[in-house]
Amino acid sequence: MLQLNLPIFPLLETERLLLRATNFGDADDMFAMRSSAEVMKYIPVPLATERREAEEYINSLQQRMENKECINWTITLKETGQMIGTIGFYRMKLQHYRTETGYMLLPEFYGKGYASEALQGIVDFGFRTLGFHSIEAVIYPENISSQRVLEKCGFVREAYFKESEFHGGQFVDTAIYSILKR
Numbered sequence: 001m002l003q004l005n006l007p008i009f010p011l012l013e014t015e016r017l018l019l020r021a022t023n024f025g026d027a028d029d030m031f032a033m034r035s036s037a038e039v040m041k042y043i044p045v046p047l048a049t050e051r052r053e054a055e056e057y058i059n060s061l062q063q064r065m066e067n068k069e070c071i072n073w074t075i076t077l078k079e080t081g082q083m084i085g086t087i088g089f090y091r092m093k094l095q096h097y098r099t100e101t102g103y104m105l106l107p108e109f110y111g112k113g114y115a116s117e118a119l120q121g122i123v124d125f126g127f128r129t130l131g132f133h134s135i136e137a138v139i140y141p142e143n144i145s146s147q148r149v150l151e152k153c154g155f156v157r158e159a160y161f162k163e164s165e166f167h168g169g170q171f172v173d174t175a176i177y178s179i180l181k182r
Helices: 023-036 051-066 114-131 142-150
Strands: 016-021 071-077 084-094 098-105 134-139 156-167 170-180
Touching: 016 114, 023 051, 023 084, 051 071, 071 114, 084 114, 098 114, 114 134, 114 142, 134 142, 142 170
Parallel strands: 098 134
Antiparallel strands: 016 071, 071 084, 084 098, 134 170, 156 170
């Protein structure tokens, strides 16, 4: 089984981004993302309606990280420190050396290559430092932007499931993309 021994939270740096630990100072931006129908369109959780829900989510992330169930980063612009999104390994299957990744950005940062840059940063970290063998992402097939991000980072479609999740009052298809350590 894969062992994660991270004595300090891993700060990751890319060309334009700094990926750091999520903290309660991020609650306003987290609430802005999790209460946005545009951001949450393809994420099967209810929209946040109060700021305290963002704080509860941050707290749950911190607890899950302590339990080695996930690693979550806040994506910030290196130049300004502004939070633009989140990314992480949300469902780690350490016994299988596999993890699931997910990410979201504030809408004003869509289409600028930030998601691909952040994803490539954590994929490299996941393979080289943590020792994962494979990383997967579960998306809704109509989320073409996310599909492009994944393909740009070397992920390939591994599976397609018909009506596998219930979201927005209807059953929706999902696709699993993955990348293997090479």
